[in-house]
Amino acid sequence: MQQTQSERRLSSPGGNKGGGAQSRSSLSLTDWALRLIGLAFIDGIAIWFALTLYNNNNPIAAVVVLLITAGINVIFLSERLYPLRWMSPGLVLLLLMVIYPICYNVYISFTNNSSGHTLSKEQVVDKFKQQTFQPKDAETYSWTAYRSPEGKYRLVLQNKQQNKSFIGDESGLKPYDAPATLPASIDNFQKLNSFQAASASKQLEALNLKTADLAIQITSSTEAKELKSKYSYEAVSNKLTDLESNTVYTPVKGTFTAPDGKTIAPGYADVVGGDNYGKVFSDNNITGPFVGVFIWTFIFAALSVFLTFAVGLGMALILNDDKLPLRTLFRVLLFIPYTIPAFISSLVWAGLFSIVGPVGETAKTIFGQGFSWFSDPNLAKVMILFVNTWLGYPYMMLICLGALQSIPGDIYEAATIDGATRVQKFWSLTLPLLLVSVGPLLIGSFAFNFNNFGIIQLMTQGGPDDPTTTTPAGKTDILITYTYRLAFASGKGSDLGLAATISLFIFIIIATITAVSFRYTKQLEEVYN
Numbered sequence: 001m002q003q004t005q006s007e008r009r010l011s012s013p014g015g016n017k018g019g020g021a022q023s024r025s026s027l028s029l030t031d032w033a034l035r036l037i038g039l040a041f042i043d044g045i046a047i048w049f050a051l052t053l054y055n056n057n058n059p060i061a062a063v064v065v066l067l068i069t070a071g072i073n074v075i076f077l078s079e080r081l082y083p084l085r086w087m088s089p090g091l092v093l094l095l096l097m098v099i100y101p102i103c104y105n106v107y108i109s110f111t112n113n114s115s116g117h118t119l120s121k122e123q124v125v126d127k128f129k130q131q132t133f134q135p136k137d138a139e140t141y142s143w144t145a146y147r148s149p150e151g152k153y154r155l156v157l158q159n160k161q162q163n164k165s166f167i168g169d170e171s172g173l174k175p176y177d178a179p180a181t182l183p184a185s186i187d188n189f190q191k192l193n194s195f196q197a198a199s200a201s202k203q204l205e206a207l208n209l210k211t212a213d214l215a216i217q218i219t220s221s222t223e224a225k226e227l228k229s230k231y232s233y234e235a236v237s238n239k240l241t242d243l244e245s246n247t248v249y250t251p252v253k254g255t256f257t258a259p260d261g262k263t264i265a266p267g268y269a270d271v272v273g274g275d276n277y278g279k280v281f282s283d284n285n286i287t288g289p290f291v292g293v294f295i296w297t298f299i300f301a302a303l304s305v306f307l308t309f310a311v312g313l314g315m316a317l318i319l320n321d322d323k324l325p326l327r328t329l330f331r332v333l334l335f336i337p338y339t340i341p342a343f344i345s346s347l348v349w350a351g352l353f354s355i356v357g358p359v360g361e362t363a364k365t366i367f368g369q370g371f372s373w374f375s376d377p378n379l380a381k382v383m384i385l386f387v388n389t390w391l392g393y394p395y396m397m398l399i400c401l402g403a404l405q406s407i408p409g410d411i412y413e414a415a416t417i418d419g420a421t422r423v424q425k426f427w428s429l430t431l432p433l434l435l436v437s438v439g440p441l442l443i444g445s446f447a448f449n450f451n452n453f454g455i456i457q458l459m460t461q462g463g464p465d466d467p468t469t470t471t472p473a474g475k476t477d478i479l480i481t482y483t484y485r486l487a488f489a490s491g492k493g494s495d496l497g498l499a500a501t502i503s504l505f506i507f508i509i510i511a512t513i514t515a516v517s518f519r520y521t522k523q524l525e526e527v528y529n
Helices: 005-011 015-025 029-055 059-077 084-109 121-130 194-199 201-205 275-282 284-319 327-339 342-352 358-367 377-406 410-417 422-450 453-459 479-489 496-528
Strands: 140-147 153-159 164-169 172-175 189-191 215-218 223-229 231-234 239-242 247-252 255-257
Touching (some): 029 059, 140 194, 201 215, 275 284, 275 496, 284 327, 377 453, 410 422
Antiparallel strands (some): 140 153, 140 189, 153 164, 247 255
16 A cells, blocks of 8 residues: 555654654744743743842852753753753752752851851951940030930030030931020920930930941930040951051951950851861861761661661561461551651650650669669660661561562472571571662661651750760760751850761761662672572
Protein backbone atom coordinates (compact mmCIF):
# COMPACT_ATOMS: atom_id res chain seq x y z
CA MET A 1 0.00 0.00 0.00
CA GLN A 2 1.33 3.43 -0.94
CA GLN A 3 1.87 5.91 1.94
CA THR A 4 0.46 9.39 1.77
CA GLN A 5 2.77 12.39 1.94
CA SER A 6 1.75 13.19 5.54
CA GLU A 7 2.27 9.58 6.65
CA ARG A 8 5.74 9.51 5.10
CA ARG A 9 6.57 12.74 6.92
CA LEU A 10 5.43 11.39 10.29
CA SER A 11 7.19 8.06 9.87
CA SER A 12 10.50 9.63 8.83
CA PRO A 13 13.24 9.83 11.55
CA GLY A 14 13.22 13.61 11.66
CA GLY A 15 9.54 14.07 11.05
CA ASN A 16 8.35 14.45 14.63
CA LYS A 17 11.36 16.45 15.68
CA GLY A 18 10.99 18.98 12.92
CA GLY A 19 7.25 19.17 13.46
CA GLY A 20 7.69 19.70 17.21
CA ALA A 21 10.23 22.45 16.69
CA GLN A 22 8.04 24.04 14.08
CA SER A 23 4.99 23.91 16.37
CA ARG A 24 6.94 25.48 19.24
CA SER A 25 8.42 28.20 17.07
CA SER A 26 5.14 29.15 15.46
CA LEU A 27 3.65 30.75 18.54
CA SER A 28 0.71 33.05 18.17
CA LEU A 29 0.82 36.72 19.08
CA THR A 30 -1.37 35.98 22.12
CA ASP A 31 1.08 33.34 23.39
CA TRP A 32 4.00 35.75 23.07
CA ALA A 33 2.03 38.50 24.80
CA LEU A 34 1.14 36.24 27.73
CA ARG A 35 4.73 35.06 28.01
CA LEU A 36 6.10 38.61 28.03
CA ILE A 37 3.51 39.73 30.59
CA GLY A 38 4.45 36.82 32.87
CA LEU A 39 8.16 37.57 32.52
CA ALA A 40 7.54 41.26 33.18
CA PHE A 41 5.74 40.36 36.42
CA ILE A 42 8.61 38.08 37.50
CA ASP A 43 11.22 40.69 36.53
CA GLY A 44 9.40 43.39 38.50
CA ILE A 45 9.34 41.28 41.66
CA ALA A 46 12.98 40.26 41.17
CA ILE A 47 14.16 43.85 40.68
CA TRP A 48 12.25 44.97 43.79
CA PHE A 49 13.76 42.10 45.79
CA ALA A 50 17.27 42.85 44.46
CA LEU A 51 16.94 46.54 45.40
CA THR A 52 15.80 45.56 48.89
CA LEU A 53 18.83 43.30 49.30
CA TYR A 54 21.15 46.02 48.01
CA ASN A 55 19.70 48.63 50.38
CA ASN A 56 20.21 46.15 53.25
CA ASN A 57 23.95 46.02 52.45
CA ASN A 58 23.76 42.66 50.66
CA PRO A 59 24.90 43.44 47.10
CA ILE A 60 26.14 39.92 46.34
CA ALA A 61 22.70 38.44 46.97
CA ALA A 62 21.16 41.18 44.82
CA VAL A 63 23.47 40.28 41.92
CA VAL A 64 22.62 36.58 42.34
CA VAL A 65 18.88 37.34 42.17
CA LEU A 66 19.34 39.42 39.01
CA LEU A 67 21.46 36.71 37.35
CA ILE A 68 18.85 34.05 38.15
CA THR A 69 16.12 36.31 36.76
CA ALA A 70 18.12 36.88 33.57
CA GLY A 71 18.51 33.11 33.21
CA ILE A 72 14.76 32.62 33.55
CA ASN A 73 14.16 35.20 30.82
CA VAL A 74 16.59 33.45 28.48
CA ILE A 75 15.01 30.04 29.15
CA PHE A 76 11.48 31.24 28.45
CA LEU A 77 12.35 33.33 25.41
CA SER A 78 14.54 30.74 23.68
CA GLU A 79 12.78 27.78 22.02
CA ARG A 80 16.03 25.80 22.06
CA LEU A 81 15.89 25.75 25.89
CA TYR A 82 12.28 24.57 25.99
CA PRO A 83 12.92 21.48 28.22
CA LEU A 84 14.57 23.64 30.90
CA ARG A 85 11.30 25.49 31.48
CA TRP A 86 9.92 22.54 33.40
CA MET A 87 13.09 22.35 35.50
CA SER A 88 13.49 26.09 36.13
CA PRO A 89 11.32 26.28 39.30
CA GLY A 90 13.30 23.48 40.90
CA LEU A 91 16.62 24.98 39.78
CA VAL A 92 15.67 28.40 41.18
CA LEU A 93 14.70 26.89 44.54
CA LEU A 94 17.90 24.83 44.55
CA LEU A 95 19.98 27.97 44.01
CA LEU A 96 18.10 30.13 46.53
CA MET A 97 17.42 27.55 49.25
CA VAL A 98 20.50 25.29 49.02
CA ILE A 99 23.42 26.67 47.01
CA TYR A 100 23.21 30.28 48.20
CA PRO A 101 22.81 29.41 51.94
CA ILE A 102 25.80 27.06 51.72
CA CYS A 103 27.94 29.73 50.04
CA TYR A 104 26.79 32.35 52.55
CA ASN A 105 27.54 29.97 55.42
CA VAL A 106 31.07 29.51 54.08
CA TYR A 107 31.47 33.29 53.95
CA ILE A 108 30.20 33.74 57.53
CA SER A 109 32.72 31.12 58.75
CA PHE A 110 35.53 33.45 57.63
CA THR A 111 34.13 36.43 59.56
CA ASN A 112 34.02 37.51 63.21
CA ASN A 113 30.21 37.80 63.13
CA SER A 114 29.27 37.48 66.79
CA SER A 115 27.88 39.46 69.70
CA GLY A 116 29.43 42.91 69.50
CA HIS A 117 30.36 42.39 65.85
CA THR A 118 27.04 42.29 64.03
CA LEU A 119 26.90 45.78 62.53
CA SER A 120 28.67 47.05 59.43
CA LYS A 121 31.69 49.31 59.71
CA GLU A 122 29.68 52.34 58.55
CA GLN A 123 27.01 51.72 61.19
CA VAL A 124 29.61 51.41 63.95
CA VAL A 125 31.39 54.61 62.91
CA ASP A 126 28.03 56.43 62.91
CA LYS A 127 27.36 55.19 66.45
CA PHE A 128 30.72 56.50 67.63
CA LYS A 129 30.10 59.85 65.96
CA GLN A 130 26.83 60.19 67.87
CA GLN A 131 28.57 59.81 71.24
CA THR A 132 29.25 63.00 73.18
CA PHE A 133 31.09 64.09 76.31
CA GLN A 134 30.95 67.09 78.56
CA PRO A 135 34.25 69.00 78.64
CA LYS A 136 35.43 70.74 81.78
CA ASP A 137 35.04 74.18 80.22
CA ALA A 138 31.55 73.45 78.85
CA GLU A 139 29.29 76.47 78.59
CA THR A 140 26.29 76.51 80.91
CA TYR A 141 22.74 77.47 79.94
CA SER A 142 19.64 78.19 81.95
CA TRP A 143 16.52 76.59 80.58
CA THR A 144 12.80 77.31 80.60
CA ALA A 145 10.15 74.80 79.55
CA TYR A 146 7.02 75.41 77.46
CA ARG A 147 4.15 73.05 76.66
CA SER A 148 1.47 73.17 73.94
CA PRO A 149 -2.20 72.13 74.40
CA GLU A 150 -1.38 68.98 72.37
CA GLY A 151 1.19 67.91 74.99
CA LYS A 152 4.34 68.84 73.04
CA TYR A 153 7.29 70.50 74.74
CA ARG A 154 9.90 73.19 73.99
CA LEU A 155 12.95 74.45 75.82
CA VAL A 156 14.44 77.92 75.70
CA LEU A 157 18.18 77.78 76.54
CA GLN A 158 20.00 81.00 77.48
CA ASN A 159 23.65 81.85 78.11
CA LYS A 160 23.55 85.52 79.09
CA GLN A 161 27.34 85.81 79.51
CA GLN A 162 27.92 84.75 75.89
CA ASN A 163 24.65 86.34 74.77
CA LYS A 164 23.57 83.06 73.13
CA SER A 165 20.07 81.62 73.13
CA PHE A 166 18.53 78.52 71.54
CA ILE A 167 15.10 77.00 71.33
CA GLY A 168 14.83 73.24 71.17
CA ASP A 169 12.02 70.79 70.56
CA GLU A 170 11.54 67.35 69.00
CA SER A 171 12.69 68.69 65.60
CA GLY A 172 16.08 69.90 66.85
CA LEU A 173 17.97 72.89 68.22
CA LYS A 174 17.68 76.34 66.61
CA PRO A 175 19.08 79.80 67.40
CA TYR A 176 16.56 82.04 69.19
CA ASP A 177 16.53 85.80 69.66
CA ALA A 178 15.38 85.80 73.27
CA PRO A 179 14.02 88.99 74.83
CA ALA A 180 15.29 90.26 78.17
CA THR A 181 12.29 88.72 79.89
CA LEU A 182 10.91 85.47 78.47
CA PRO A 183 7.24 85.69 77.46
CA ALA A 184 4.48 83.63 79.08
CA SER A 185 3.82 81.92 75.74
CA ILE A 186 5.64 81.28 72.47
CA ASP A 187 3.29 80.53 69.59
CA ASN A 188 0.75 78.26 71.30
CA PHE A 189 3.27 76.91 73.87
CA GLN A 190 2.66 78.02 77.47
CA LYS A 191 5.43 78.61 79.97
CA LEU A 192 5.71 75.99 82.78
CA ASN A 193 6.53 76.71 86.38
CA SER A 194 9.23 74.71 88.22
CA PHE A 195 6.80 72.08 89.54
CA GLN A 196 5.25 71.48 86.13
CA ALA A 197 8.70 71.26 84.54
CA ALA A 198 9.86 68.75 87.17
CA SER A 199 6.88 66.47 86.48
CA ALA A 200 7.70 66.55 82.76
CA SER A 201 11.43 65.87 83.19
CA LYS A 202 11.40 62.67 81.12
CA GLN A 203 9.70 64.33 78.17
CA LEU A 204 12.08 67.29 78.37
CA GLU A 205 15.19 65.08 78.48
CA ALA A 206 13.92 63.25 75.39
CA LEU A 207 13.92 66.42 73.28
CA ASN A 208 16.40 66.63 70.42
CA LEU A 209 18.75 69.35 71.66
CA LYS A 210 21.31 68.96 68.86
CA THR A 211 22.52 70.72 65.74
CA ALA A 212 25.18 69.67 63.25
CA ASP A 213 28.02 70.79 65.56
CA LEU A 214 26.41 71.42 68.94
CA ALA A 215 24.58 69.39 71.57
CA ILE A 216 23.16 70.51 74.90
CA GLN A 217 22.15 68.27 77.81
CA ILE A 218 19.99 69.07 80.85
CA THR A 219 22.12 68.57 83.96
CA SER A 220 19.88 69.96 86.74
CA SER A 221 16.48 71.48 87.38
CA THR A 222 17.72 74.87 86.16
CA GLU A 223 20.87 74.28 84.11
CA ALA A 224 22.01 72.61 80.93
CA LYS A 225 25.56 72.23 79.56
CA GLU A 226 27.15 72.02 76.14
CA LEU A 227 28.34 68.65 74.90
CA LYS A 228 31.03 67.91 72.33
CA SER A 229 31.43 64.99 69.95
CA LYS A 230 33.55 62.34 71.62
CA TYR A 231 34.92 60.75 68.46
CA SER A 232 36.04 61.91 65.04
CA TYR A 233 36.74 59.58 62.14
CA GLU A 234 39.11 60.04 59.22
CA ALA A 235 38.06 57.86 56.30
CA VAL A 236 41.36 58.29 54.42
CA SER A 237 43.60 57.14 57.27
CA ASN A 238 40.90 54.83 58.70
CA LYS A 239 41.49 56.17 62.20
CA LEU A 240 39.04 56.93 65.01
CA THR A 241 40.13 59.60 67.47
CA ASP A 242 38.81 59.98 71.02
CA LEU A 243 38.62 63.78 71.38
CA GLU A 244 38.28 63.51 75.15
CA SER A 245 41.48 61.52 75.75
CA ASN A 246 43.19 62.16 72.37
CA THR A 247 43.60 58.41 71.89
CA VAL A 248 43.77 57.21 68.29
CA TYR A 249 42.15 53.88 67.44
CA THR A 250 42.74 51.83 64.30
CA PRO A 251 40.60 48.83 63.22
CA VAL A 252 42.06 45.39 63.93
CA LYS A 253 39.87 42.50 62.73
CA GLY A 254 36.66 44.44 63.20
CA THR A 255 37.55 46.15 66.50
CA PHE A 256 38.89 49.68 66.95
CA THR A 257 42.11 49.20 68.92
CA ALA A 258 44.49 51.66 70.58
CA PRO A 259 48.31 51.33 70.37
CA ASP A 260 48.37 49.89 73.90
CA GLY A 261 45.85 47.18 72.95
CA LYS A 262 42.81 48.84 74.52
CA THR A 263 39.62 48.28 72.50
CA ILE A 264 36.26 50.01 72.36
CA ALA A 265 32.86 48.54 71.64
CA PRO A 266 30.97 47.89 69.53
CA GLY A 267 33.01 46.22 66.81
CA TYR A 268 31.87 45.47 63.31
CA ALA A 269 31.55 42.32 61.20
CA ASP A 270 34.72 41.80 59.21
CA VAL A 271 36.57 39.03 57.39
CA VAL A 272 39.17 37.50 59.73
CA GLY A 273 40.40 34.69 57.51
CA GLY A 274 40.77 31.26 59.07
CA ASP A 275 40.65 32.43 62.70
CA ASN A 276 37.46 30.46 63.43
CA TYR A 277 38.98 27.30 61.97
CA GLY A 278 42.10 27.89 64.03
CA LYS A 279 40.02 28.24 67.20
CA VAL A 280 38.50 24.80 66.70
CA PHE A 281 41.97 23.20 66.82
CA SER A 282 44.01 25.60 68.97
CA ASP A 283 41.73 27.21 71.56
CA ASN A 284 41.44 24.82 74.53
CA ASN A 285 38.07 26.29 75.51
CA ILE A 286 36.74 25.22 72.11
CA THR A 287 38.90 22.24 71.12
CA GLY A 288 38.12 20.20 74.24
CA PRO A 289 34.33 20.59 74.09
CA PHE A 290 34.34 20.20 70.29
CA VAL A 291 36.22 16.88 70.45
CA GLY A 292 33.94 15.59 73.21
CA VAL A 293 30.80 16.63 71.35
CA PHE A 294 32.21 15.20 68.11
CA ILE A 295 32.87 11.76 69.66
CA TRP A 296 29.47 11.63 71.36
CA THR A 297 27.75 12.62 68.10
CA PHE A 298 29.29 9.61 66.33
CA ILE A 299 28.44 7.29 69.21
CA PHE A 300 24.88 8.60 69.43
CA ALA A 301 24.24 8.29 65.69
CA ALA A 302 25.84 4.83 65.42
CA LEU A 303 24.09 3.39 68.49
CA SER A 304 20.78 4.91 67.45
CA VAL A 305 20.99 3.19 64.06
CA PHE A 306 22.15 -0.08 65.57
CA LEU A 307 19.52 -0.18 68.32
CA THR A 308 16.59 0.88 66.14
CA PHE A 309 17.64 -1.58 63.42
CA ALA A 310 18.19 -4.42 65.89
CA VAL A 311 14.86 -3.91 67.65
CA GLY A 312 13.01 -3.27 64.40
CA LEU A 313 14.51 -6.33 62.71
CA GLY A 314 13.70 -8.48 65.74
CA MET A 315 10.08 -7.34 65.67
CA ALA A 316 9.93 -7.86 61.91
CA LEU A 317 11.23 -11.45 62.20
CA ILE A 318 8.53 -12.19 64.77
CA LEU A 319 5.76 -10.57 62.73
CA ASN A 320 6.92 -12.35 59.57
CA ASP A 321 6.25 -15.74 61.14
CA ASP A 322 3.10 -17.27 59.66
CA LYS A 323 2.44 -19.13 62.89
CA LEU A 324 2.05 -15.92 64.95
CA PRO A 325 -1.64 -15.36 65.87
CA LEU A 326 -3.18 -11.88 65.49
CA ARG A 327 -0.26 -10.68 63.37
CA THR A 328 -2.20 -7.75 61.95
CA LEU A 329 -3.15 -6.49 65.41
CA PHE A 330 0.43 -6.74 66.64
CA ARG A 331 1.68 -4.86 63.58
CA VAL A 332 -0.73 -2.02 64.28
CA LEU A 333 0.14 -1.86 67.97
CA LEU A 334 3.88 -1.93 67.39
CA PHE A 335 3.64 0.83 64.77
CA ILE A 336 1.77 3.25 67.09
CA PRO A 337 4.94 5.00 68.45
CA TYR A 338 5.73 6.10 64.89
CA THR A 339 2.30 7.68 64.40
CA ILE A 340 2.73 10.05 67.37
CA PRO A 341 4.74 13.23 66.58
CA ALA A 342 8.30 12.87 67.85
CA PHE A 343 8.29 16.17 69.74
CA ILE A 344 5.23 15.08 71.74
CA SER A 345 6.72 11.67 72.54
CA SER A 346 10.02 13.30 73.59
CA LEU A 347 8.27 15.66 76.00
CA VAL A 348 6.17 12.82 77.40
CA TRP A 349 9.27 10.68 77.99
CA ALA A 350 11.03 13.65 79.62
CA GLY A 351 8.15 13.84 82.07
CA LEU A 352 8.24 10.07 82.67
CA PHE A 353 11.98 10.22 83.50
CA SER A 354 11.62 13.20 85.84
CA ILE A 355 12.14 12.79 89.59
CA VAL A 356 8.41 12.55 90.26
CA GLY A 357 7.66 10.59 87.08
CA PRO A 358 6.69 6.91 86.88
CA VAL A 359 10.21 5.83 85.88
CA GLY A 360 11.73 7.60 88.87
CA GLU A 361 9.10 6.24 91.27
CA THR A 362 9.56 2.70 89.94
CA ALA A 363 13.34 2.97 90.41
CA LYS A 364 12.80 4.06 94.02
CA THR A 365 10.54 1.07 94.61
CA ILE A 366 12.98 -1.44 93.09
CA PHE A 367 16.38 -0.03 94.05
CA GLY A 368 15.46 2.09 97.03
CA GLN A 369 16.57 5.30 95.37
CA GLY A 370 15.89 7.26 92.21
CA PHE A 371 18.30 7.98 89.38
CA SER A 372 19.51 11.41 88.30
CA TRP A 373 18.57 10.99 84.64
CA PHE A 374 19.05 14.65 83.78
CA SER A 375 22.05 15.59 85.97
CA ASP A 376 24.20 12.49 85.50
CA PRO A 377 25.88 12.59 82.05
CA ASN A 378 25.97 8.82 81.52
CA LEU A 379 22.37 8.27 82.61
CA ALA A 380 21.25 11.17 80.45
CA LYS A 381 22.88 9.53 77.42
CA VAL A 382 21.27 6.18 78.21
CA MET A 383 17.89 7.89 78.55
CA ILE A 384 18.24 9.63 75.18
CA LEU A 385 19.29 6.41 73.42
CA PHE A 386 16.34 4.57 74.95
CA VAL A 387 13.84 7.20 73.85
CA ASN A 388 15.37 7.45 70.39
CA THR A 389 15.12 3.67 70.00
CA TRP A 390 11.45 3.85 70.98
CA LEU A 391 10.85 6.54 68.37
CA GLY A 392 12.84 4.86 65.58
CA TYR A 393 12.21 1.12 65.80
CA PRO A 394 8.74 1.18 64.11
CA TYR A 395 10.25 2.62 60.93
CA MET A 396 12.99 -0.02 60.89
CA MET A 397 10.42 -2.72 61.63
CA LEU A 398 8.31 -1.60 58.68
CA ILE A 399 11.12 -1.55 56.11
CA CYS A 400 12.63 -4.82 57.42
CA LEU A 401 9.24 -6.52 57.26
CA GLY A 402 8.84 -5.47 53.65
CA ALA A 403 12.38 -6.59 52.80
CA LEU A 404 11.89 -9.97 54.51
CA GLN A 405 8.77 -10.65 52.50
CA SER A 406 10.68 -9.95 49.27
CA ILE A 407 13.31 -12.62 49.97
CA PRO A 408 12.43 -15.82 48.01
CA GLY A 409 11.66 -18.82 50.19
CA ASP A 410 13.44 -21.37 47.99
CA ILE A 411 16.87 -20.21 49.17
CA TYR A 412 15.88 -21.11 52.73
CA GLU A 413 14.67 -24.53 51.53
CA ALA A 414 18.02 -25.09 49.83
CA ALA A 415 19.86 -24.04 52.99
CA THR A 416 17.73 -26.43 55.05
CA ILE A 417 18.61 -29.28 52.71
CA ASP A 418 22.30 -28.37 53.12
CA GLY A 419 21.84 -28.69 56.90
CA ALA A 420 22.00 -24.99 57.85
CA THR A 421 20.63 -23.97 61.25
CA ARG A 422 18.36 -20.96 61.84
CA VAL A 423 21.29 -18.93 63.12
CA GLN A 424 23.35 -19.80 60.06
CA LYS A 425 20.45 -18.89 57.77
CA PHE A 426 20.12 -15.51 59.47
CA TRP A 427 23.79 -14.53 59.30
CA SER A 428 24.48 -16.02 55.86
CA LEU A 429 21.21 -15.30 54.03
CA THR A 430 18.73 -13.04 55.80
CA LEU A 431 21.03 -10.30 57.07
CA PRO A 432 23.19 -9.90 53.92
CA LEU A 433 20.12 -9.81 51.65
CA LEU A 434 18.44 -7.34 53.98
CA LEU A 435 21.45 -5.03 53.94
CA VAL A 436 21.33 -4.85 50.15
CA SER A 437 17.91 -3.20 50.23
CA VAL A 438 18.01 -1.64 53.70
CA GLY A 439 21.61 -0.37 53.54
CA PRO A 440 20.82 3.02 51.93
CA LEU A 441 18.08 3.57 54.51
CA LEU A 442 20.53 2.85 57.33
CA ILE A 443 22.86 5.45 55.85
CA GLY A 444 20.00 7.93 55.75
CA SER A 445 19.11 7.05 59.34
CA PHE A 446 22.71 7.67 60.42
CA ALA A 447 22.72 11.07 58.70
CA PHE A 448 19.38 11.94 60.34
CA ASN A 449 20.54 10.97 63.83
CA PHE A 450 23.85 12.75 63.31
CA ASN A 451 21.75 15.92 63.08
CA ASN A 452 18.89 14.84 65.34
CA PHE A 453 18.37 18.25 66.91
CA GLY A 454 14.84 17.63 68.18
CA ILE A 455 15.31 14.84 70.71
CA ILE A 456 18.41 16.41 72.31
CA GLN A 457 16.81 19.84 72.58
CA LEU A 458 13.49 18.54 73.88
CA MET A 459 14.88 16.00 76.33
CA THR A 460 17.98 17.59 77.89
CA GLN A 461 18.71 20.85 76.00
CA GLY A 462 22.24 19.44 75.69
CA GLY A 463 22.71 19.23 79.46
CA PRO A 464 24.08 18.63 81.93
CA ASP A 465 26.52 21.44 81.21
CA ASP A 466 30.24 20.79 81.01
CA PRO A 467 31.81 22.60 84.01
CA THR A 468 35.32 22.39 82.55
CA THR A 469 34.71 24.87 79.73
CA THR A 470 33.45 28.41 79.30
CA THR A 471 31.78 27.64 75.96
CA PRO A 472 28.12 26.54 75.85
CA ALA A 473 28.77 22.79 75.62
CA GLY A 474 26.77 20.09 77.38
CA LYS A 475 27.46 16.45 78.01
CA THR A 476 24.62 15.30 75.73
CA ASP A 477 25.14 17.95 73.06
CA ILE A 478 25.66 16.69 69.54
CA LEU A 479 27.29 18.87 66.91
CA ILE A 480 24.04 20.40 65.66
CA THR A 481 22.80 21.39 69.14
CA TYR A 482 26.28 22.64 70.05
CA THR A 483 26.23 24.78 66.92
CA TYR A 484 22.77 26.08 67.79
CA ARG A 485 23.84 27.06 71.28
CA LEU A 486 26.94 28.80 69.96
CA ALA A 487 24.86 30.74 67.45
CA PHE A 488 21.70 31.59 69.37
CA ALA A 489 21.18 30.14 72.83
CA SER A 490 24.42 30.22 74.78
CA GLY A 491 23.38 32.93 77.25
CA LYS A 492 26.89 34.35 76.81
CA GLY A 493 26.37 36.02 73.46
CA SER A 494 26.21 34.51 70.01
CA ASP A 495 29.13 33.54 67.80
CA LEU A 496 27.75 33.05 64.30
CA GLY A 497 31.20 32.81 62.71
CA LEU A 498 32.27 29.87 64.89
CA ALA A 499 28.84 28.24 64.55
CA ALA A 500 29.07 28.47 60.75
CA THR A 501 32.53 26.88 60.90
CA ILE A 502 31.28 23.91 62.91
CA SER A 503 28.26 23.50 60.64
CA LEU A 504 30.67 23.17 57.70
CA PHE A 505 32.49 20.41 59.57
CA ILE A 506 29.14 18.67 60.00
CA PHE A 507 28.43 19.01 56.29
CA ILE A 508 31.83 17.58 55.32
CA ILE A 509 31.52 14.69 57.79
CA ILE A 510 28.04 13.73 56.63
CA ALA A 511 29.00 14.01 52.95
CA THR A 512 32.09 11.82 53.47
CA ILE A 513 30.27 9.16 55.47
CA THR A 514 27.42 9.07 52.96
CA ALA A 515 29.77 8.74 49.98
CA VAL A 516 31.78 5.94 51.61
CA SER A 517 28.66 4.13 52.82
CA PHE A 518 26.94 4.24 49.44
CA ARG A 519 30.09 2.88 47.82
CA TYR A 520 30.13 0.03 50.33
CA THR A 521 26.43 -0.63 49.75
CA LYS A 522 26.99 -0.75 45.99
CA GLN A 523 29.79 -3.27 46.45
CA LEU A 524 27.55 -5.33 48.73
CA GLU A 525 24.78 -5.27 46.13
CA GLU A 526 27.19 -6.46 43.43
CA VAL A 527 28.36 -9.34 45.63
CA TYR A 528 24.89 -10.65 46.45
CA ASN A 529 23.44 -10.10 43.00
